[in-house]
Amino acid sequence: MTSHPVTLSNPASPGGAGSLGPVQQTLATIAVAEGVGLHSGETVGVRLCPAAKGQGRYFVRTDLPGQPTIPATLATVDQTILSTELRQGEATIRTVEHLLAALVSCGIDNARLEVDGPEIPLLDGSALGWVEAIQAAGVVAQTQPRSPLRLQRPVSLQWEDAWVAAFPADHCRLTYGIDFDLPAIGEQWFSWQPNPLNPEDFANTLAPARTFGLAHQIDYLRSQGLIRGGSLENALVCGPEGWLNPPLRFDNEPVRHKLLDLVGDLSLLGALPQAHVVAYRASHRLHVGLAQEIAQAMIDHSQETV
């Protein structure tokens, strides 16, 4: 259904077709992108660079004195209002979720992400530009094995009528549900199974799905100093009469975008967990909360089995 098919030239590690990519990967070269941050409205440049094995994905604020580093981990999550923001000391980086979703889904375990401002650019509201940047840089295998994140017991979180849950499973599978009063959105469900050896599936299924907003909330969000970089060019906007800026790339583009956000937030675990994750009407706050519950369950299990 998407009009943006993308193929990655060399996505697979030499771990062998059919395996789950047993060794870590990084970028082969450097790729660059530039754009406006959704909330700050500032133009920011990003350089996606290779990183050594075991380094993980981390941001470097090249515009700040000393060029501080901010690891993309649960420990650095600072706040989750409308986007996920990380903090290490005084250095922050906002709206990291689409870039992180693209990296983890394209099998990039280690990456140095240099940014010259406080927010990752929104680009067209989707993760497609990040997939294209990763494709341009290329992907190389490293020698360190990947460590699987195996969930041993169910975990869940609820806030009002929104909830998230994760159940032990052989592979990572993600299911998302949303339900809006607006007829153009309504109730939508979507499931997806990441496969690091098949990033084309991510590129065609999730990456093109764009950020969306509700017309009646826009004035309020602007008054709060948010979405200063938002426009009809980088976010779908829905009102009572329908979409203000069609066409959609998928009939169910909103729920696909929520699933994309979930992938980015779960990547703060270091990898996507071997679990079936289900989210309903959730938010960045619940996504990150669930990731924290998953991390705690894995710590508990490792202590029980020592």
Ligand SMILES: [Zn+2]
């Ligand atoms: Zn998003």
